[in-house]
Structure formats: structure tokens, C-alpha cells
Amino acid sequence: EIVLTQSPGILSLSPGERATLSCRASQRVSASYLAWYQQKPGQAPRVLFYGASNRATGIPDRFSGSGSGTDFTLTISRLEPEDFAVYYCQQYGGTPLFTFGPGTKVD
Amino acid sequence: QVQLQESGPGLVRPSGTLSLTCTVSGGSFSSFYWCWIRQPPGGGLEWLGYIHNTGSTNYNPSLKSRVSISLDTSKNQFSLKLTSAIAADTAIYYCARASRNHYYSLDVWGQGTTVTVSS
Secondary structure (H helix, E strand, O other), X not given: OOOEEEEOOEEOOOOOOOEEEEEEEOOOOHHHOEEEEEEOOOOOOEEEEEOOOEEOOOOOOOEEEEEEXXXXXXXXXXXXXXXXXXXXXXXXXXXXXXXXXXXXXXX | OOEEEEEOOOEEOOOOOEEEEEEEEOOOOOOOEEEEEEEOOOOOOEEEEEEXXXXXXXXXXXXXXXXXXXXXXXXXXXXXXXXXXXXXXXXXXXXXXXXXXXXXXXXXXXXXXXXXEOO
């Protein structure tokens, strides 16, 4: 099983600051099958990035995704009030096929 | 624009069967993987399984033989069945779509439906 570890668990920042979120996999994630999601209270998750660095439709360019192999990063260059949420990474290809990290709350 | 909508009972008795349906509107079933994901209260996300438009399925081994997913293309629906329900199955259940073109990310989600397992 590919286990995803996200750090930090909680990131306390203010609007305008830069946020750097980490996702580390226990084994190599093949073909960069790594995605990032944002979830706000009472809402379903929304995809931000697929293939580690491909921005999904409608996602502002203050969000960026990078990484390969076992280490991946989501960066928010300047936090807007609407960016305070929980962020999950997700991989495809292991067993089970889809697994999620435990999430990072940007507070 | 593709939209997904979950439906089904909000309360399931322990040892009963949890049954949910996801209705797909505004798009085709072709070439996509139709998934079920759940989120316990205050918890993280757990993928339960998928069904491809060809009918092939793949399930999370942690659920062993309790889970099954079926497809009804005539109704634009796919369904989840989880047998022998226990309290730990209490969660928000989401249906979602994954595509190979988007590196198997889940690009469309339903709004989710809350299921409580309790007597």
C-alpha cells in the first residue's frame, strides 16, 4: 500500500502570506499520478492539480504544484481569505488504487 | 457540464445494507471511472471503489467482500452497495468521476450524502 503523509497537519498563516504544503509517499508514485484537492466546510473536495503540476480548470495561478517520485508540494503564493481550507493529496496506482493523505488544514 | 447527485437512505440499521445511487447528468459514461468515496465525521477521505463504463470494477481491499458497485447506463446511474453495515460506516458518501486523461484525478464530485448506521 502506498501511504501518503502530509505535513504540516495544521498551517497557521495570515492572508497575503505564502503557504507551502508537503505530501510524501511511502513508495514512488508512478507517472506522477498525484493530485491535490481543496475542501471547504460542508463542501465536496475540488481538484486543484492533477499529474502533480497540471492546474485544473478555473484554479487561480497563485496555486502551484510540483514534485515527482515520492515528494510533492502544493504552494499558494499569497493566501486569499477563500484559500483557508483543508488540502488533500491523492495518488493513483498503488493498492488500494486510490489513496488520500490525511490532509493539511490551512488556518 | 457534468453533474453528479447522490441519493439513498440516510439511516441504515446495523448489519443492514447501505445502498446509494449516483445520477450523472450533462455528460457521457464513456471512458471514465465512476467512483465512490466516503468521509467519516471530522475525518479524511477513503476511496471505496470504481466501475468503468465497460463494467470492470476495482474495490478497496479494506472493505473485503462487503462492497459492490454497479452501472445502469440506461438511467445514467451507478450504485453502491455495502453489506453488513457497522457504525464505522457512518460517513458522508460522495460519488465522483476519474479520467485517465487527467491522470486519474477526481475531477467531478457530487455534493455528498450523509449516511448514519444506527439502530
